Amino acid sequence: MKVVEIILYLSKKIIRVKIGFYAEYAKNMYTISCKEAGQMDCDYVAKGKTKEEAVADGLNHTKKEHPEDYKKMMDSVGEKGIKAELMNMVKEE
Numbered sequence: 001m002k003v004v005e006i007i008l009y010l011s012k013k014i015i016r017v018k019i020g021f022y023a024e025y026a027k028n029m030y031t032i033s034c035k036e037a038g039q040m041d042c043d044y045v046a047k048g049k050t051k052e053e054a055v056a057d058g059l060n061h062t063k064k065e066h067p068e069d070y071k072k073m074m075d076s077v078g079e080k081g082i083k084a085e086l087m088n089m090v091k092e093e
């Protein structure tokens with residue numbers, strides 16, 4: 001094998017590993033935008049490696065930062081309902 005061929009072979013291998021890493025990372029990112037959930041003045045984006053994690057993060061955030069809306073939603077649809085709504089808003093990044 002010539003030196004050039006070895007370098008080409010190695011760089012191809014490295015690129016493949018990098019692409020694999022980013023694909024894995026991207027595959028596991030789920031987000032919920034608070035703005036899209038109706039909080040127009042909030043820039044928070046809930047994140048998680050699974051849909052459930054993103055929903056849990058969004059739920060915690062709503063509890064802490066939008067307690068009045070959280071209470072309203074709890075009264076009308078309950079925690080199960082809120083989770084179901086958040087689940088519909090999860091985006092895969």
Ligand SMILES: [Zn+2]
Pocket residue numbers: 034039042043044061062065066
């Ligand atoms: Zn928010």
